[in-house]
Amino acid sequence: MNSxxxxxxxxxxxxLFRLGLTELLNKVFHPASIEEASDSASFQNLVMSKSARLDLVLLDVNLPGADVVAMVDLARSFIPNLKIIALADRYNEAIAARLLAKHINAIIxxxxxxxQVEVVLRSVMQKGFCFSAGIPDIDYRMVVKQKSRKGRRYSELTDREIQIIKLIAEEKTTDEIxxxxxxxxxxxxxxxxxxxxxTSSKNTAGIVMFGVQNHIVTVSSVVAYR
Structure with missing residues (x-):
């Protein structure tokens, strides 16, 4: 993807925080545009706008009066391939598990x-997936334990497809694979x-999470940078 x-x-x-992130995004990617939203209502308006073609959202999980999971669901209902990076003030195991189950692309x-943030941003834009920047392994194990995917048959996957899932989890690009x-x-x-x-997945993050949940890949293989 050409940023x-x-x-x-x-x-x-x-x-002030939005300004800092905007400057970092401009420095790393020089994108066509960077919009800002201060609350869930303004973000919803952006997502629902017919003229808006959004590629990446950096979303504060502690936005006052907002349900971040509902915001993720809303955004993906309008833009299925939207990349979402969650921003957290501090580590919260419960919120992390809910977001991982929604196949967000990274947590920072x-x-x-x-x-560290630059590494995550580049990885998400280039490869579609990166869990890093201080998120403990326990989050992945918790998702495996709490969210089983009934109806999915691991046996349907071929050996080559399993190979590719493992390589995707290692953040290999299409050319590298x-x-x-x-x-x-x-x-x-x-x-x-x-x-x-x-795997009934919507994106690369979903493929990797399927691999973790079905023990195709190990937890450590999806942690790109600590």
Missing amino acids: KFCRFVVVDAYP LKSSDVK GAILSISPRTVEGYRKKILIK
Whole structure:
């Protein structure tokens, strides 16, 4: 994805924090536009706007008077492929589990180092998935325990599809997966589409979470940067 054509949204109650993130996004990506929202109502208006084509949202999980999970559901109902990075003031196991179950693309603690944040931003934009910046492994194990996916049959996956799930969890790009498996990028994308259907996943994050929940990949393999 060419970031110069992308449109980002920063959702946070504090203008100074939004300014800092906006400057960082401009520095890293030089996107087409960066919108700001200070509350759930303004974010909802952006999402529902027919003229809005949004690619990435950085969403404060502690937005006053808002249900962050409902905001994620709303955004994805209008923009299914929207990438969402949750921003948290501090580690909260319950909220993290709810968000991981919704296949958000990353979680960042606001106390994280700027370099850590840059790594997460680049990974999400380039590869679609990154859990990092101080999020403990227990979150992944908790999601595995609490949210079983009934009706999904691991046996439906071929050996090659399982290989690709493992490589996706390691944050390999389509080209990298193709090189490792000696197949073309187009063939990799074909497998990815089949995996999405077989695992009932909507995006890369969903594929990785399916892999964790079904013990195809280990928890440690999806933690890109600590």
